[in-house]
Amino acid sequence: MESFKKVTSIVTPLDKVNVDTDQIIPKQFLKLVQKSGFGKFLFFNWRYDEQENEKSDFVLNNPNYKNSQILVAGDNFGCGSSREHAVWALLDYGFSVIIAPSFADIFFSNCFKNGVLPITLDQKLVEKLLQETGVIEVDLENQIIKTPSDEISFEIDSYQKKILLEGLDDISLTFQYEDKILEFEKQSKVPSVL
Amino acid sequence: MGKTLFEKIWESHIVVEKQNNPTLIYIDRHLVHEVTSPQAFDGLRQNNRKVRRPDLTIATMDHNVPTTDRSLPILDQTSSVQIKTLEKNCKDFGIKLFDINSPNQGIVHVIGPQLGITLPGTTIVCGDSHTSTHGAFGALALGIGTSDVEHVLASQTMWLEKPKPFEIRVEGKRKNPHAVTAKDIVLSIIKNIGTSGGTGTVIEYRGEGITDLSMEQRMTICNMSIEAGARAGLIAPDEKTFDYLRNREYTPKNYESLVDSWKDHLKTDSDAKFEKEFILHIDDIAPQVSWGTNPGMTCDVTDSVPSPDEFSNGDPNQKRGAEKALDYMALAPGTLIEDIKIDRVFIGSCTNARLEDLIEASKVIKGQKISPYVKAMVVPGSQMVKKQAEEMGLDKIFIDANFEWREAGCSMCLGMNPDILSPGERCASTSNRNFEGRQGTGGRTHLVSPVMAAAAAIHGHFVDVRKMDLS
Numbered sequence: 001m002e003s004f005k006k007v008t009s010i011v012t013p014l015d016k017v018n019v020d021t022d023q024i025i026p027k028q029f030l031k032l033v034q035k036s037g038f039g040k041f042l043f044f045n046w047r048y049d050e051q052e053n054e055k056s057d058f059v060l061n062n063p064n065y066k067n068s069q070i071l072v073a074g075d076n077f078g079c080g081s082s083r084e085h086a087v088w089a090l091l092d093y094g095f096s097v098i099i100a101p102s103f104a105d106i107f108f109s110n111c112f113k114n115g116v117l118p119i120t121l122d123q124k125l126v127e128k129l130l131q132e133t134g135v136i137e138v139d140l141e142n143q144i145i146k147t148p149s150d151e152i153s154f155e156i157d158s159y160q161k162k163i164l165l166e167g168l169d170d171i172s173l174t175f176q177y178e179d180k181i182l183e184f185e186k187q188s189k190v191p192s193v194l
Numbered sequence: 195m196g197k198t199l200f201e202k203i204w205e206s207h208i209v210v211e212k213q214n215n216p217t218l219i220y221i222d223r224h225l226v227h228e229v230t231s232p233q234a235f236d237g238l239r240q241n242n243r244k245v246r247r248p249d250l251t252i253a254t255m256d257h258n259v260p261t262t263d264r265s266l267p268i269l270d271q272t273s274s275v276q277i278k279t280l281e282k283n284c285k286d287f288g289i290k291l292f293d294i295n296s297p298n299q300g301i302v303h304v305i306g307p308q309l310g311i312t313l314p315g316t317t318i319v320c321g322d323s324h325t326s327t328h329g330a331f332g333a334l335a336l337g338i339g340t341s342d343v344e345h346v347l348a349s350q351t352m353w354l355e356k357p358k359p360f361e362i363r364v365e366g367k368r369k370n371p372h373a374v375t376a377k378d379i380v381l382s383i384i385k386n387i388g389t390s391g392g393t394g395t396v397i398e399y400r401g402e403g404i405t406d407l408s409m410e411q412r413m414t415i416c417n418m419s420i421e422a423g424a425r426a427g428l429i430a431p432d433e434k435t436f437d438y439l440r441n442r443e444y445t446p447k448n449y450e451s452l453v454d455s456w457k458d459h460l461k462t463d464s465d466a467k468f469e470k471e472f473i474l475h476i477d478d479i480a481p482q483v484s485w486g487t488n489p490g491m492t493c494d495v496t497d498s499v500p501s502p503d504e505f506s507n508g509d510p511n512q513k514r515g516a517e518k519a520l521d522y523m524a525l526a527p528g529t530l531i532e533d534i535k536i537d538r539v540f541i542g543s544c545t546n547a548r549l550e551d552l553i554e555a556s557k558v559i560k561g562q563k564i565s566p567y568v569k570a571m572v573v574p575g576s577q578m579v580k581k582q583a584e585e586m587g588l589d590k591i592f593i594d595a596n597f598e599w600r601e602a603g604c605s606m607c608l609g610m611n612p613d614i615l616s617p618g619e620r621c622a623s624t625s626n627r628n629f630e631g632r633q634g635t636g637g638r639t640h641l642v643s644p645v646m647a648a649a650a651a652i653h654g655h656f657v658d659v660r661k662m663d664l665s
Contacts, residue, residue: 016518017511018389018488022629027610031258031272033232033279045631050617074511076390079423079488080629081608082323083230084339105357105393105425106323106337113341157355159215170341171243174349177210177218181246181351184209189455190222191446192249193311194290 001115003167007097007138009069012059013130019073020080021107025089038085039092060093070097070138072129077118078107087114097138099145101126112160115167119145119154140165196463198359199430200396203334203460207317209351216353222316223333224346225302226253226289228280229610230321234344235283245287246350252311253284254292256301258610261573261600264294273611287347298443300576300602303327303544307413308578310442314431314456319346324544324626326419329428330412331435332460334396336426357425360395361468362387364403366477372554372664374479376411377546377624377643379403380418381482385492387472392424395470398462399429403476409438410550417545418626421489430461483531483656484628484641486519491628492641493531495658501527522630523638524618531656534640538621539564539651540633541597541644542573543607546624551644552583556591557664558648564596565654571598571613573605597651609634622650 029041046058054061071090077100078086087110090098096116101123103111111118117140121129129136134148140161145152163170174181197205210218224247231253238244245251258273260266268274277294284291292298298305303324306312314332319325321343328335342352362383368374384391397419404412412429419427436453439445446452480494486505493500502520504527506513520527525534541547541555552572564570572592574580580602583589589599606613607625609632615621617636624647628639642650645659 015514017515020488020627020629022608022627022632026631026635027608030229030610031270031276033276034236035233045635050636076393076423079389080323080420080627082321082337082339084233084341087339102390102393104390104423106339110339110341113339157214157216170353171241171345171348174218174345174351174353177351180209180218181220181349184220185350188220188222189452190250190313190316191448191452192247193223193252193444194249 001167001169004096004115004117004140004164006140007069008135009067010065010135011070011072011129011132012065012068014059014071014073015130017074018076018079021078021083021086022080024078024086025083030083030085035088036092038089039094042089042093067094069094070099070136071095072099072126075101077103079104082106084110087111087116091116099126099129112163113170115164117164121152121154125152196466198462198466198468199332199398199428199460200334200359203315203317204356216355218351218353219317220351221319221346222250223311223318224251225306225318225320225325226251226343227257227302227320227322228255228276229257230340231283231343232276232279233340234347235287237344238287238347243348245289245347248288250350251347252290252292253280254299254302254305255280255294257604257608259294259603260611261603261605261613264601270612297577297581300578301544301547301604303417304548304575304579307331307438308442308576310439310445313439313452314435315460319352323420324417326424326427327413327417327544329416329419329426330409331439332428332431334426334428337420357394357396358469360392360397360424360470362397362399363401363471363473364399364476365401365473366403366475367406368476368479370660373645373660373662374481375554375643375645376407376414378479378482379474379476380415381484381489381492381641382479383472383474384418384422384489385482386474387422389421389488389490390423392419392422395424397422397424397427399427403474404429405432408550409434410548413548414545418489421626431456481643481646481659483646485523485525485531486516487522487628487630489626489628489641491516491519495531495646495656497531499525499527499529499531532658533655535620535655536568536622536640536650537619538615539568539570539647540573540606540621540623540625541571541647542575542605543625544575545626546644547573547575547579549579549582551624552579552588555644555648556588558645558659558662559595559597559652560591562595562652564651567654568651570596570651571600573600573613574602576602606633608632622647622656
């Protein structure tokens with residue numbers, strides 16, 4: 001995984017609550033067997049009409065937000081299905097920071113495995129960011145979001161921060177505890193399936 | 195201080211615990227399916243890693259398998275590739291696979307318990323959010339993403355922030371347990387606590403209203419924990435649990451000694467503390483019908499569609515969400531739920547496609563015909579469920595009523611196979627999610643119990659099944 005660098009970009013405001021992963025990446029696109037190429041299907045049903053023409057009223061189709069890397073959304077973002085394809089689609093499209101008042105657990109966890117930073121902020125701050133038209137900077141190292149008029153600090157678990165900043169592969173990390181895993185297995189009384 | 199059931203399972207699975215870090219926990223059972231695993235196996239190959247414990251891992255294909263004649267080739271090329279990829283991955287990595295022709299094939303959360311693979315006190319993961327189903331057996335069962343699938347395949351462990359224990363007490367007795375079902379209990383819970391009410395928690399369902407339920411009904415409850423946002427949901431095992439798992443195909447040989455070790459241990463201590471609590475009284479609850487685009491947007495069958503103001507309790511974001519939902523669902527506030535006409539009925543999914551669900555639905559159907567305006571299908575949760583139902587003659591009851599009787603799979607719960615709604619079609623569905631487009635782009639889903647779905651199929655609109663004789 002690539003290490004997470006500072007992100008400087010305008011924000012894409014997606015002013016909706018309970019955005020579920022079925023909306024982020026609809027089921028018909030889950031049949032790919034690789035991790036790349038999902039960006040063009042991101043928010044497919046909100047982005048395109050039945051003839052697959054762009055819907056002009058959807059924020060991703062607004063040319064002002066074309067190169068945005070920061071998505072700001074409402075409460076409970078990423079709820080529903082555990083499909084990691086949702087994170088792959090956001091990342092492949094260009095978003096590496098998602099800001100919302102709250103996230104669903106599995107989606108939140110999936111972000112860190114792919115170098116995407118989910119930031120939980122107070123509802124009022126999110127509402128301000130939804131209105132922000134200028135370029136903002138997300139500085140993970142110092143846990144600060146700089147807007148043209150403000151500096152907002154944010155919380156992040158220190159372990160997850162390290163994973164992102166160093167681009168760590170958590171399987172390699174886990175293999176450092178091989179002896180502990182073996183030790184656990186020796187005392188476990190749970191039988192094999194077969 | 196005493197411990198909750200969740201804490202006991204958690205503590206007995208800690209491999210590495212450090213301050214300010216997630217905990218590395220051991221996974222006893224890993225269930226794999228075709229949609230969320232190919233990239234995980236690819237990751238193993240790229241890094242020259244093997245599956246650490248193939249003997250704790252099983253696979254099946256359920257999400258995009260066709261539910262029509264299995265002797266015919268799969269027409270959807272991309273589905274076919276994904277199914278073949280799973281076959282190859284299981285072969286290459288030595289994993290037991292119940293493939294499309296296996297008598298044990300079915301929805302992963304239906305076959306786990308049916309085969310005796312799901313066990314109390316264990317940790318179970320699967321790359322599917324409805325893994326919470328297995329919590330009905332007193333297991334800590336977690337849905338995970340593909341990166342964690344790869345992590346568990348490689349190490350049989352995963353890193354997890356410890357969730358908080360959440361007690362949901364279900365008190366009282368339903369007056370008509372055939373009409374007011376486990377589905378109505380869990381929809382009522384989600385209606386009350388909301389779709390993020392359980393975020394960051396593991397729910398333990400307790401109380402008379404839960405212990406009264408059969409194992410299959412308990413699975414329906416735990417299955418939808420994720421729709422309340424919870425990391426998992428579980429129920430303490432009791433004699434019903436132990437009986438259900440006895441003498442299944444993969445029940446461990448030393449099962450009785452395992453039961454002895456579970457009996458006194460796998461329950462929440464009387465002085466344990468939960469971080470959150472909610473109580474639902476079920477004496478008078480009605481059958482539930484969802485009206486919006488998430489499972490929290492649900493009301494009694496006797497109600498009318500709420501106005502966004504009524505629903506949102508003054509929260510402007512929720513109000514806009516409700517407006518958008520009503521627009522998508524093409525429903526006006528004030529419309530009586532019983533006046534909503536439907537086009538399709540789907541009885542299936544990991545929530546409600548077990549034998550008991552089909553038996554209960556068949557009682558409503560028996561000797562009747564579905565409305566000429568409705569297309570209806572039954573998709574049994576597994577080939578075993580299908581076979582058992584056929585031995586009881588349930589297939590005939592459904593077919594005589596003009597239902598389609600299909601092969602097992604996830605089917606129209608998420609419409610990855612050809613079973614989908616057309617744009618604008620309205621469906622009474624026994625599945626778990628009424629998200630926009632979930633059952634087909636532009637399709638409109640109303641979540642209900644199997645008996646409510648069956649009654650809607652006959653009448654062409656929702657009806658209160660309490661008025662019927664279902665005993």
